Amino acid sequence: MRIARLATCALNQWALDFEGNIARVKASILQAKEAGARYRVGPELEIPGYGCEDHFLEVDTIEHSWECLADLLRDDTTDDILCDIGMPVIHAGVRYNCRVFVLNRQIVLIRPKLCLANDGNYRETRWFTAWQHPKKVEQHRLPMSVVSVTSQNYVNFGDAGLDFLDSTLASETCEELFTPNAPHIQLALSGVEIISNGSGSHHQLRKLNTRMDLIQSATAKAGGVYLYANQRGCDGGRLYYDGCACIAVNGEIVAQGQQFAVQEVEVVTADVDLDTVVGFRGAFQSMAVQAAGCEKHPLIKVPFQLCFENGTSHVPDPPRPVRYHTADEEIANGPACWLWDYLRRSGASGYLLPLSGGADSSSTAALVGSMCQLATSAAASGDERAAADVRRIAQLSDDAPLPSAKEFAQYLFTTVYLGSENSSVDTRSRSASLAAEIGSSHLDVKIDAVITAVVSFFHSVTQRTPKFKVDGGSTVENLALQNIQARIRMVLSFVLAQLMPWVRGKNGFLLVLGSANVDEGLRGYMTKYDCSAADVNPIGGISKGDLRSFLRWGAVNLGFPTLASVEEAPPTAELEPIRDDYVQNDEDDMGMTYEELGVYGRLRKISRLGPVEMFRRLLLEWKDRFSVDEIAEKVKRFFFFYSANRHKMTTLTPSYHAENYSPEDNRFDLRPFLYNVRWPWQFRKIDEIARKANAEKAD
Structure with a gap:
């Protein structure tokens, strides 16, 4: 039996944190060696961090990556273990996203990425070029910083695999797994086993x-x-790598x-039987025919043994079911971990949240509570990095007892109910109760x-003195008075965030949390420079429907x-006076429900539909719910408000990305912010289609 112990890992890297990144790379290699693995693979671009973005265009980034690799090769870290390292490389004047294979202080192969991610949140073709020569290998001249360590002047560079004394191994990188003609297919046909x-x-x-x-279908x-x-x-942006x-x-x-953890280094190992690969493929005759006729990948011979010498003394790891989280668990963990990374790396001493007692701000508060639970749990379980960060942020001595989650929240989390004469007793009470359950320092x-x-x-x-509409004022006056309250809350929040640590005799400052959900961002149902002007927003990519489900889940599972x-x-902004016959309601104000907003968002972004095609689609999907004219009016109303408020997207607080129809303007949703809000051509077409549909119904 050919049994090999292999290691993969998850690392919490940080863009341009070369010292921290290479330390985590080394720690993962050492853990893999201690576990007895002979091969370790790490994340994409792990040395500089994946999220360097336009810093990849700087020669410094490539130079520092080579310096880190040289440091890795300088000692015995890579002795007797094949290490697969992610970093950028400039080859023949072209910048590539590469895997660098190192073994026994030598570089054995540099493999450039063949297919680059260039949609959604990714812009890899802005910084890198895809390798244009499949199954070809060239010679790469190493920089002197590496030559002085390895005494190698040239190494193999290209689309190749490694041929060991007892097995074969090759790689693909991230996006390539998702492509129709994925490299792993050709690698398998070339006989590569790992x-x-x-x-x-x-x-x-x-x-x-x-x-x-x-991943499962790959093999x-x-x-x-x-x-x-x-x-x-969080390596420095809106994404959380999971x-x-x-x-x-x-x-x-x-x-x-x-999937979610505050642990910075996690190594996963398994014992695998490579002979089962041979048996699996041997029983698949049509694959054998294709393999016999295909052009094989070049294989670089490496005099190294991956498998145990006595395979019969090791038992392969058995199959196991995949662990999945529910959407509520994902919301509870993903943004919480993102907030933890942002807090501990930003230099801030905590968070401040305007807590209104409504669904959005309460969800945000619960996520900070979840963050405190995750961080203190990791610290209590022996994670030294987490323990050090908890004590540093809480401003405790190195030998002080670790705080509980609730105690930790009191140190770092300030909530404030910014009430006005338009606020209700109910929201004030809910705000205070939730703050007490989480443990935040609460102001009313x-x-x-x-x-x-x-x-x-x-x-x-x-x-002149403006009046609310319920007091006889115009729509313009009513909106202006609401916006005054919203913007004042933002200004006061930043004043409190800057000065409350000083008031309490503590060092540092607090980051202001925003709490606008993805649907409100899409509709533009927010005051510009109120919640759109916070420091970070953990729920800005989450729909109202998902947040309501999370609130029900969190009441039980988070202990709040x-x-x-x-x-x-009922959702309400509480910016207008409350009367016996009138209470402000978000959905009435928006002219559409949150459920409808989710539908519009998915059709606009994920299905890539403009006004006319969206109307055609909804004529089918909503035919039993609304009349033709009602559907036409709903679509036109959405696109009017979407385009009229699109300028607000340019000022949205940086938000955790969680939803594929996010309107986030910075990089994910690249659309104009100045529109003709009347959409004359499109709306005229909708009216024409509506008339025709009504005529067909009448016949």
Whole structure:
């Protein structure tokens, strides 16, 4: 039996943190060696960090990556273990995203990425070029910083695999797994038994099953061993890379790491029987025919043995079911881990949240509570890095007892109820109750004096005093008075965030959390420079429907029972006066329901439909719910408000990316912010189609 112990990993890397990144790379290699593995694969671009973006265009980034690799090769870290490292390389004047295979202080192969990710959140073709010579190998001249360590002047560079004394191994990188003509197919036909994938794949709600299905299918048809490595954590942007390193054999998962965790280094190992790969493929005659006739990948001979000398003394790891989280668990963990990375790396001493007692701000508060639970749990379980970060952020001495989650929240989390004469007793009560359950330092303040001062200032300038609509004012006056309250809350939040640590005799500053959900961003149902002007927003990529489900789940599973009463309350901004016959309601204000917004968002972004095609689609999907004219009016109303408020997307708080119809303007949803809001051509076409549909019904 040819039994090999293989290792993959998830690393919490940080863009341009070369010192920290190479330390985590080394730690993962040492853990793999201690576990007895002879091969270790790491995440994509693990040395500089995946999210360097335009820093990849700087020669410094490539130079520092080589310096880190030279440091890795300088000692015995790579002795007796093949290490598969992700980093950028400039070859013949062209910048490539590469896997660098090193063994016994030598570089044995540099493999450039063949297919680049260039949609959604990814812009790899802006920084890298895909390798244009499949199954070809060239010679790459090494920089002197590496030559001085390895005494190698040239190494193999190209699309090739490695041929060991007892097995064969090759790699593909992230996006290549998702392509129709994936490299692993040709590698399998070339007889390669072990295929690895160093990846930088982000979390998105309900996405993991897609990735795991592809990993399993990579070897389900053609057999083989597949190792998947991934980054985990926030490396400096809106994405959270969700780990889940795993190993598959002949289409079945035999090892799987965690998807969400504050742990910086996780190594996953498995013992695999390579003879089962031979048996699997040998029983598949049509594959044998294709393999016999295909052009083989070049294989670089490496005098090294991957398998145990006595395979019969080792038992291969058996298949296991894939672990999936529910959407509620994903919401509870992903944004919480992202917030933890952002907090501990930003230099801030905590978070401040304007807690209104509504669904969105309460969800955000619950996520900070979840973050505190995750961090203190990791620290208590022996994670030294987590323990050090907990004590540093809480401003405790190195030998102080570790705080509980609730105690930790009191140190770092400030919530403030910024009430006005338009606020209700219910929201004030829910805000205080939830803060007590989480453990935050809570403030309950009235802002009427500041609002009155602004209105008085306006009166002194114009001798006019605006009124709310319920008091006889116009729509313009009503909206202006609401916006005054919203913007004052933003200003006061930043004042408190900057000064409350000083008031309490602590060092540092607090980051202000925003709490606008993805549907409100899409509709533009927010005041510009209120919640859209916070520091970070953990729920900005989550739909209202998912948040309501999360509130019900969190009331039980996070230990915050007030969340249940929050979810039951009707959504309201509480910016207008409450009367016996009138209470402001979000969906009435928007002119559409949150459920409808989710439909519009998915059709606009995921299905890529403009106004006319969206109308045609909804004529079919909503035919039993609304009349033709009602559907036409709904579509036109959505596109009017979407385009009229699109400018607000340019000021949205940087948000955790969790939903594929996010309107985030910075890089994910690249659309104009100045529209003709009347959409004359498109709306005229909708009217024409509606008339025709009504005529057909009449006949």
